[in-house]
Amino acid sequence: xxxxxxxxxxxxxxxxxxxxxxxxxxxxxxxxxxxxxxxxxxxxxxxxxxxxxxxxxxxxxxxxxxxxxxxxxxxxxxxxxxxxxxxxxxxxxxxxxxxxxxxxxxxxxxxxxxxxxxxxxxxxxxxxxxxxxxxxxxxxxxxxxxxxxxxxxxxxxxxxxxxxxxxxxxxx
Numbered sequence: 001x002x003x004x005x006x007x008x009x010x011x012x013x014x015x016x017x018x019x020x021x022x023x024x025x026x027x028x029x030x031x032x033x034x035x036x037x038x039x040x041x042x043x044x045x046x047x048x049x050x051x052x053x054x055x056x057x058x059x060x061x062x063x064x065x066x067x068x069x070x071x072x073x074x075x076x077x078x079x080x081x082x083x084x085x086x087x088x089x090x091x092x093x094x095x096x097x098x099x100x101x102x103x104x105x106x107x108x109x110x111x112x113x114x115x116x117x118x119x120x121x122x123x124x125x126x127x128x129x130x131x132x133x134x135x136x137x138x139x140x141x142x143x144x145x146x147x148x149x150x151x152x153x154x155x156x157x158x159x160x161x162x163x164x165x166x167x168x169x170x171x172x
Contacts, residue, residue, distance in 0.1 A: 009034040023062040039083035039100040052079035068116035076108040105135045122155035145172035
């Protein structure tokens, strides 16, 4: 079996923000993507690292005396060499394991998030992300969620000021 490749890469990130007002900020960002992959190809070798670019733009707004922060963002990414399911080994030491091929993919989406306080010690965060993923292959990466909802609530307990409790959940 091949050894996992020891690859290192510097990925640049550039961002720009602009204050439209005291409570409204706009931003744009660009970054390179470099990600090692631990999936094997049909020959049992690790796939090369996935490379690409990511671009995001959004608005952040504060409301009610800074008790609520909302974010609206749009994003897009181009990925070259993304591991995509290609089949199952049918014999040998990897019999029954999946193998993958490197595929180019594009994604774009939108994200909405609200974070704020309810009362003195309770914080709530709710986020919704929708993703459109286009993969030019017969296998459309079904394990990548297209819509995700995250909810988190945490707060303190008056009787024990050092104790904080929280709960969170994710639907996809």
